[in-house]
Amino acid sequence: MINAPTIILVGPMGAGKTTIGRLLSQQLDREFFDSDRVIEEKAGADIPWIFEKEGEEGFRKRETQTLQSMLQDDQTPVVLATGGGIVMKEENRHMLKQQSLVVYLFASVAQQLQRTSKSNNRPLLKQGNPKETLNRLFSIRDPLYREVASVIVETDSRHPKTVANKVMDAIKKHLAAEV
Numbered sequence: 001m002i003n004a005p006t007i008i009l010v011g012p013m014g015a016g017k018t019t020i021g022r023l024l025s026q027q028l029d030r031e032f033f034d035s036d037r038v039i040e041e042k043a044g045a046d047i048p049w050i051f052e053k054e055g056e057e058g059f060r061k062r063e064t065q066t067l068q069s070m071l072q073d074d075q076t077p078v079v080l081a082t083g084g085g086i087v088m089k090e091e092n093r094h095m096l097k098q099q100s101l102v103v104y105l106f107a108s109v110a111q112q113l114q115r116t117s118k119s120n121n122r123p124l125l126k127q128g129n130p131k132e133t134l135n136r137l138f139s140i141r142d143p144l145y146r147e148v149a150s151v152i153v154e155t156d157s158r159h160p161k162t163v164a165n166k167v168m169d170a171i172k173k174h175l176a177a178e179v
């Protein structure tokens with residue numbers, strides 16, 4: 001077992017935050033949360049519905065409130081997967097950089113496109129051309145993921161279990177370098 005604070009996964013849609021987060025929580029014997037799912041549970045509605053009724057702005061407000069409540073002091077360390085846009089607000093980036101260990105799961109746009117094409121529940125990819133949208137979001141967000149992350153792990157062409165093992169190795173290396 002490792003003595004790490006709450007581990008937060010950031011990265012673009014299709015990077016595998018939800019998939020890898022679940023695997024890590026099993027390896028670390030920690031509880032797993034996904035901010036997208038917590039938002040849906042609190043709202044009693046799914047993300048497409050929230051975007052439709054409240055716009056992206058309404059969703060972002062809920063996202064910040066959820067992050068705040070999940071990162072309260074004195075909480076048992078958990079694994080937290082976030083939504084792809086969590087880094088857009090300065091307020092959120094500030095919270096992410098406080099006590100947690102943030103992991104950026106990197107995926108190329110080609111890989112994001114392949115992985116997100118399997119489902120239809122991401123409102124931002126329903127308007128316009130998904131490849132153009134993912135490219136645009138990547139150029140804005142990649143520097144922001146890097147700003148908050150202590151550790152960056154490549155996910156392209158890697159099996160989820162391999163990615164989870166790489167994340168574990170990178171976290172251990174980071175913690176060892178800290179002392």
Ligand SMILES: Nc1ncnc2c1ncn2[C@@H]1O[C@H](COP(=O)(O)OP(=O)(O)OP(=O)(O)O)[C@@H](O)[C@H]1O
Pocket residue numbers: 011012013014015016017018019020036081082083084115116118122155158159160163
């Ligand atoms: N390393 C991987 N190799 C192959 N498929 C993967 C990998 N990681 C995730 N996937 C698949 O890609 C899809 C998207 O993964 P996931 O939902 O975990 O991404 P996410 O980063 O949580 O996206 P979002 O920001 O939209 O929540 C899923 O179908 C998942 O099974």
Ligand SMILES: O=C(O)C1=C[C@@H](O)[C@@H](O)[C@H](O)C1
Pocket residue numbers: 012013036047082083084085086121122123124
């Ligand atoms: O990249 C984004 O902005 C988003 C990613 C998803 O995880 C969800 O949080 C929502 O669909 C928005």
Ligand SMILES: [Mg+2]
Pocket residue numbers: 017018019034036081082083
């Ligand atoms: Mg997810």
